[in-house]
Amino acid sequence: MPQRQPYQGQQRKLAIAFDIGTTHSGVSYCVLCPGEVPAIQGVNRYPAQDYVRGDSKIPSILYYGDEGKVRAIGAEALQESVLENAEDEDWQMAEWWMLHLRPKNTLSQVTDADLPPLPFGKTAIEILGDFMRYLFECTRNYIKQTHANGPDLWASLEDKIDFVLSHPSGWEGPQQAQIRKAAVLAGLVGDRPKDQSRIQLVTEGVANLHYCLNSxxxxxxxxxxxxxxxxxxxxxxxxxxxxxxxxxxxxxxxxxxxxxxxxxxxxxxxxxxxxxxxxxxxxxxxxxxxxxxxxxxxxxxxxxxxxxxxxxxxxxxxxxxxxxxxxxxxxxxxxxxxxxxxxxxxxxxxxxxxxxxxxxxxxxxxxxxxxxxxxxxxxxxxxxxxxxxxxxxxxxxxxxxSHTGKAVADGAVAFYLDHSVSTRTACFTYGTMSAVEYNKSDPEHIKRVETIIPRPSGRSVLPNVFSPVLVKDTKVSGDKEFRKEFITESTTKLTFDKISIEIICYKGDDPAPRWIDSEPEKYWNLCTVNADTSQVAKTITLQKDINGRQFYRQEFSLVLIFGIKELRSQLSWTEYGVEQRSPASVVYDHVIEERPSQ
The missing domain is CATH 3.30.420.40 (ATPase, nucleotide binding domain)
Structure with missing residues (x-):
């Protein structure tokens, strides 16, 4: 790995990486000082650490008492006195709770029935927030106690902290959104875009690569x-x-x-x-x-x-x-x-x-x-x-x-500093549901004739068509865009002020999936893209059908930027010959139709 260069920023700042695993968790961090080469360090001391392993990680367990109040976390939860109180006062333990956040629509060796129930009606996001808060407190105390002039150092850094949060490589946007929500619940950042920009998400695979590059x-x-x-x-x-x-x-x-x-x-x-x-x-x-x-x-x-x-x-x-x-x-x-x-x-x-x-x-x-x-x-x-x-x-x-139990945490900080991975591979095919104009000569269309939907233009379309935007095994770089052109029609302009499009993931084996009803179990909704299209509405055209009835037609492109870390989306349209862009929000959880190729 090329030698890391001195930090070029004008102010000192702190990067903290959390590796929160199913059974154990750890923290690494880096104090970035102007003109100095950043060094990755680990939080090597936690409360009651003599009760756990010696590689600077703690159990990912929590005890909750009455009304869902946290009673003990990490190694502290293994102390004899805590175990005794837990039994006497009927505390409930949360363990393996991270797996409750996993994608539910994937082929997995884990089911909800395999997992211990969550305590006192707590959600996995709330438990993650409690655990993040605890890790942050441990990190703060460790830095204050182990660095020269630790309290003063922390005071100079506490409002200049970036967080790097790792997650399994198979986790997508819905899980990333839950992690961000937990960070807000933990008090690490606010929920405004400016606050959220202080969080970087990294897959465990990318973090591990960066760890190896630094060894x-x-x-x-x-x-x-x-x-x-x-x-x-x-x-x-x-x-x-x-x-x-x-x-x-x-x-x-x-x-x-x-x-x-x-x-x-x-x-x-x-x-x-x-x-x-x-x-x-x-x-x-x-x-x-x-x-x-x-x-x-x-x-x-x-x-x-x-x-x-x-x-x-x-x-x-x-x-x-x-x-x-x-x-x-x-x-x-x-x-x-x-x-x-x-x-x-x-x-x-x-x-x-x-x-x-x-x-x-x-x-x-x-x-x-x-x-x-x-x-x-x-x-x-x-x-x-x-x-x-x-x-x-x-x-x-x-x-x-060296012991590699903290490879993910150390590698996450290295990722923050170096960003060496430029391309990843799409694991699945992503697209959206649309409609296609009915073709009476197409056998697949004939099979679905009963689902025909009339459009304002007088044309007939078939719904439940999968329009791929990003195909499985495609190489995805940080700024590479994937787009699909669509048209929509309406008898009133009001329907064009906003739009919501569901992004669908196909996890089957067909290299060219087309009809959702042929393998419905292989499709699942990844997220919904919401956009203010009032600007796009200015470009709609008034048209007439074959009977002279008026309707409006709109053309736009859905742009997806999958990148190395998280999904971003935009809407694109042409206004007076110039491409315009509108930001769109991605929320995980009108008929649009695919424009024929010219």
Whole structure:
């Protein structure tokens, strides 16, 4: 990665990145000082941190008491006193709540039935807002306590803060809008456009790439027009993204849509729990509480240390007096055959290998390297098995020396500073519902003759036509526009003052989808574009149908800018030979028809 240049701004400012995951979350930040090279730092201390892991992340859990009031968050929620109060006072825990924000219309291994219910009628957005508020408080306290003249430094920065919020690569506009709303609820920013401009959203895939670019991993990986796959192996999921370098470590392009597999490290632990429950049946240490305790110890130590199936693994759970030799328990530790432990990893290892091979086959460029990052990357057994399976295919497989649990948070700050990714790949086909003039010679039209709608011009049109604007697998750059021309007719001018257009996403396999009624389950509404078209209305033309009746006709273009981060939209029309633009608002949640090609 080219050396980062000194900050050119005139005032000192602060960038804070939140990586809020399903099970654990972390924060990284950067103080930008004029004339100085920005340095990425992490929040490495949280309240009650001795109760959690040592990689500067905290559990994404909250306890709520009566009337939905927050009682404890993060590592504080694991303290014995909190757990006791939670039981005595009937507090409710919120965990895995981020998954309630996921896209519901996608093929997923997760359903609402798989998730713990949200407490006290709280919404996932409200919980996210509470958690963001807590992370911000922790960040403020950390900076004030660890930097020279910390309180004065914070006072000079608190009204000059930009936020970088990461989210899974498959999340679209509706989820991004929810994240922004949560940031408002947290008090990070206001809801005015000026305030919202202080938030940048970045996918976890892009953040991971920037993390790798800022580590030694990327020094020689990008060369000869070849790509890399970044495997982020986390606690719950394994996410993959593929990129290649378009110009000397300064610009990168996504070369296939990202992938996600539900085989993170927590599933190794779950399989271990089931294995222990069966293995210890009949043992005096086989009750549920002992199994739960052994599972926790396996998760924290045994799982990470395991690296050789020919050697036994141990779970040290008790004192020297604890023994049950018939079940392999001596001196307070359970002895497990290494081959049994290896089997617990197999589904996750196989899932990663299949996913990497799928990315290789789908990528538009040959893959040269695979980077393994994320909390699960700390497992030597996972790393060794993946390396053994992938290197025979000519792949350079590696992981960084440093712990990569905060790759997303650090990478999000690097994205804020460097913006290296210039192009991504559209995962689906996007368009809108329109109408098309009836053609009595077209068999598809004849099948739908009963749905004909008469237009003011006297023409007949068929509804439920899908008009693609952006086709799947198209490369999307930050400023590239995608447009579609439309016409609409009415007997009164009043209908032309405003317009709402639903943007639809097609997630089927047809390379040229056309009729929505043929695969209705494959289409879902992404958002609604609202625009003030009173200016466009000035350009409408008065026309007459074949019977001499008057009607008005309007022509305009829908312009979508998908970009690297978020969807933007505009309406375009021609006025006295000059193109005009009108901003349009995108809200997630009149008949327009496709103009025939000239």
């Amino acid at each position: 030694n991993l990327a020094t020689s990986a990008f060369h000869d027009n070849q790509g890399v796959i970044i495997v982020e192996a986390g606690e719950r999921t394994v996410k993959l993204n593929a990129y290649y370098m378009t110009s000397n470590l300064t610009s990168f392009e996504e070369i296939t849509p990202g992938d996600c597999r539900l085989q993170g490290s927590i599933f190794v632990t779950r399989r271990a729990e089931s294995f222990l429950r069966i293995k210890l049946q009949g043992s005096k240490f086989g009750d549920e509480s002992d199994v739960k305790e052994m599972t926790k110890i396996f998760d924290r130590t045994t799982k990470l240390r395991f690296s050789n199936p020919s050697e036994p693994a141990y779970i040290k759970f008790g004192t020297i007096r604890d023994k049950d030799q018939d079940f392999g328990i001596r001196s307070g530790q359970l002895k497990l055959p290494g081959t049994d432990v290896a089997k617990l990893f197999e589904p996750s290892i196989e899932a990663v290998i299949r996913a990497v091979n799928h990315q290789r086959q789908a990528a538009r460029k040959p893959i040269h390297s695979v980077f393994l990052i994320g909390s699960f990357a700390a497992s030597d057994w996972l790393f060794l098995n993946l390396k053994e399976s992938l290197t025979p295919h000519g792949l350079d497989f590696c992981r960084p020396d």
